[in-house]
Amino acid sequence: MTEKNLTVRYFAYFRDLAGTSEERVALVAATTGDLFDALRERLSFDEPRQHCKVAVNDVLTDWQHSLADGDTVLLFPPVAGG
Amino acid sequence: MTEKNLTVRYFAYFRDLAGTSEERVALVAATTGDLFDALRERLSFDEPRQHCKVAVNDVLTDWQHSLADGDTVLLFPPVAGG
Amino acid sequence: MSSLAIRDIALDPSRLTQHLVDSHCGGFVSFEGWVRNHNEGKAVVRLEYEVYTPIAVSEGEQIIAEAMDRFEIGRAYCEHREGELALGDLAVWVGVAAAHRGPAFDACQYIIDNVKTRLPIWKKEHYENGDSGWVNCEGCAAHGHAHG
């Protein structure tokens, strides 16, 4: 599998951990789930997938979503509206 | 059984039927239920007891309440607040 | 302060909410009953509420005490109108503040359900065709008492 160039945007707690709100990453990641696992290891957070959300190109999706070169992935830590 | 002197107060639909908001009645009525039945016949209304309410001397009560001479009985047709 | 009041002037939800502000309570649920323009297919133009206030207040306070007892809530308050109301006017307001929203929803519904069935309040509707009638209680047989 070849690497994909992705833009990852971080919010709230994840932004604090990443130390940035956005970065370019080149990754051999087939799905949003793969990307999540790679970032979870790199940023050392505990949250399991089911407590987080992900959007690709501004549309909410699931952890089986196949990533394409050039995608912008939004990584949402556990939400707490209201 | 001797007659009791009661004050009966009518509200809303019952006042329209009675043509007055209050009257003195002298009645051989042991309970609020007896009074209800007598007035239901005299005023010719259809409502059964369970759709109406009664208070004696400003306290809500049931249809088994024993009446005493001098009591003021409030007769409430079906309520429709809200 | 009483937990229920009968008013002969317009109810103002923002003033009413002030009764319930509590820095311990993050959830607030309110119910507002507005005068509708129709009832059972008839066009309503205005209505009157008749209230027997002494018992409406004592029974209303009892309902709110029951709600405080049954549900984990902080505060609850209710006001009901009497007199003449126009379309869109506020007839009844119930507000409940609680630490958690579930009990606030449950208590608010409990209070309005019981206010509607237990308080000595009667509603006379005036219809577009000139008729008027006392509205039957919720849950009673569906026949009104229309008068010319």
Place this chain on the structure above:
Amino acid sequence: MSSLAIRDIALDPSRLTQHLVDSHCGGFVSFEGWVRNHNEGKAVVRLEYEVYTPIAVSEGEQIIAEAMDRFEIGRAYCEHREGELALGDLAVWVGVAAAHRGPAFDACQYIIDNVKTRLPIWKKEHYENGDSGWVNCEGCAAHGHAHG
């Protein structure tokens, strides 16, 4: 008009209710979420909401469309704050108007339950002792991320 909006200024319930006035709907239920002075035993002095607005709005509109579909209601509307809030400020408002109150209560609760769990909104609390922390989601494990 969108059925959900994110605001960076104070929410005003009386203005919001105007979105929902409908002469066919006699029952109106609203939920207000106020900033509390405590959370999990810690004294809160203020908080910030971070919102990712494009998805908060599209997902919020989806939630309200679901509520309109599931419950017999006439109208529903929601606003959520972003930015800095003080104690007692209104963080979220949900209003539902319906011909009958049962569906209005159910729909209002459905909307707030889903707004809290599905919208990309995060809350950072600032505590009396100078700490601050991102608040965990409802239903997630009860551990916050406190930072000095």
